Amino acid sequence: MITVIGTGTGTPVPETAVAGAELVVGGRRHLDAVRLPAAAERVVLGPLAPALDTVARYVAENRRVVVLASGDPGFFGIVRALAERFGPERLDVRPGVPSVAAAFARIGLPWEDAVVVSAHGRELRTAVNVCRARPKTAVLTGPGAGPAELGAALEGTGRVLVIASALGDPDRERVERVTPAEAAARDWGGAVSVVLCLDEARALGPARTVAGPPAQPAGWALEESAFAHRDSMITKFEVRALALARLGPRPGDLVWDVGAGSGSVAVECARLGAAAVAVEKTADGAGRIRANAAAHGVDVHVVHGAAPDALAALADDPDAVFIGGGGRELPAIVTACARRARRAVVVAMAALDRVPAARESLTGAGFSCDGVLLQSSRLAPLPGDVTRLAAANPVFLLWGVRRPARTEGVAQ
Numbered sequence: 001m002i003t004v005i006g007t008g009t010g011t012p013v014p015e016t017a018v019a020g021a022e023l024v025v026g027g028r029r030h031l032d033a034v035r036l037p038a039a040a041e042r043v044v045l046g047p048l049a050p051a052l053d054t055v056a057r058y059v060a061e062n063r064r065v066v067v068l069a070s071g072d073p074g075f076f077g078i079v080r081a082l083a084e085r086f087g088p089e090r091l092d093v094r095p096g097v098p099s100v101a102a103a104f105a106r107i108g109l110p111w112e113d114a115v116v117v118s119a120h121g122r123e124l125r126t127a128v129n130v131c132r133a134r135p136k137t138a139v140l141t142g143p144g145a146g147p148a149e150l151g152a153a154l155e156g157t158g159r160v161l162v163i164a165s166a167l168g169d170p171d172r173e174r175v176e177r178v179t180p181a182e183a184a185a186r187d188w189g190g191a192v193s194v195v196l197c198l199d200e201a202r203a204l205g206p207a208r209t210v211a212g213p214p215a216q217p218a219g220w221a222l223e224e225s226a227f228a229h230r231d232s233m234i235t236k237f238e239v240r241a242l243a244l245a246r247l248g249p250r251p252g253d254l255v256w257d258v259g260a261g262s263g264s265v266a267v268e269c270a271r272l273g274a275a276a277v278a279v280e281k282t283a284d285g286a287g288r289i290r291a292n293a294a295a296h297g298v299d300v301h302v303v304h305g306a307a308p309d310a311l312a313a314l315a316d317d318p319d320a321v322f323i324g325g326g327g328r329e330l331p332a333i334v335t336a337c338a339r340r341a342r343r344a345v346v347v348a349m350a351a352l353d354r355v356p357a358a359r360e361s362l363t364g365a366g367f368s369c370d371g372v373l374l375q376s377s378r379l380a381p382l383p384g385d386v387t388r389l390a391a392a393n394p395v396f397l398l399w400g401v402r403r404p405a406r407t408e409g410v411a412q
Contacts, residue, residue, distance in 0.1 A: 006096030151183025259325025367400030
């Protein structure tokens with residue numbers, strides 16, 4: 001049996017819990033905080049694979065193993081690796097207080113509606129995009145993905161960061177509220193337990209029945225009437241439905257809506273959990289996008305400027321891009337977006353003449369390309385309680401998907 005004990009956030013480990021252990025595995029601070037049996041072998045956690053190999057040797061000999069970890073080791077912790085290697089039936093897990101729960105407790109906020117994302121050993125951009133999209137996020141940090149790096153990426157978002165360090169240590173614990181810029185300017189050391197990213201105006205959200213991130217919206221490709229727009233200058237819901245399917249917005253993604261108009265695509269992507277940026281050249285259009293985002297309770301970062309030049313100010317590369325305007329500049333806009341998009345670019349065009357140049361821009365940037373001409377007719381009433389079909393203007397939707405990088409075969 002492998003006993004896994006959570007500690008480090010105010011949960012002391014009784015000596016009886018490790019009594020009789022022949023192998024004790026944990027971080028140096030965990031091992032130093034507990035009086036261990038004199039005869040027990042100690043393994044300080046660094047690279048995980050060698051530690052698991054040592055655990056495997058003791059388990060094969062039916063000898064007692066204790067693993068010490070922070071907080072709740074079943075929450076983004078070592079329980080996953082142990083269960084995958086040895087099976088959950090071999091584990092006796094005794095959780096402590098999770099650092100996320102402790103951090104929210106320190107600032108007096110409930111956290112059943114918080115989104116928790118780990119940047120420990122993972123891409124920081126996923127955590128950054130979740131923080132941009134959600135009003136209440138907890139980020140588990142790691143080397144190279146700490147408060148300073150998170151703060152630098154979140155400057156200008158209006159978020160507040162709560163940096164919780166050494167939680168549970170009566171002498172070293174610190175919980176500080178800072179702006180992203182203040183976080184970026186400091187060296188936070190190695191004692192950070194968790195970072196909370198808050199939109200303070202919405203941090204105390206409504207009561208929830210289901211914990212975690214909000215449920216996916218019940219519907220998408222909303223009616224045009226769900227958005228403020230000018231003279232029907234809005235991506236129609238039939239086009240938006242297929243565009244969203246090809247963009248594939250999801251939590252952790254960053255999506256650009258270029259030539260956004262009303263921002264309907266950006267708002268829909270944000271409703272599906274992605275961080276969204278809307279680029280719009282007109283001042284009244286930028287205002288409408290902000291109003292539409294607020295009406296739907298989502299965050300959309302609005303950039304007032306004309307593409308492709310305005311795109312240079314966007315520091316982070318998007319996962320997917322929707323291009324809904326452009327005129328004669330369309331080939332240059334598609335090229336600029338294709339150079340930076342990680343996964344997909346979707347282009348809506350009313351003018352068929354522009355399709356070849358847009359397609360060439362996508363294929364030239366290494367995308368596989370496909371498209372469809374969308375022609376739809378909607379039900380419309382006629383006098384006498386009868387109905388006709390009213391044709392909508394046809395739209396050509398072109399999409400490019402980035403081809404995976406080719407790898408050369410290696411002789412065995």
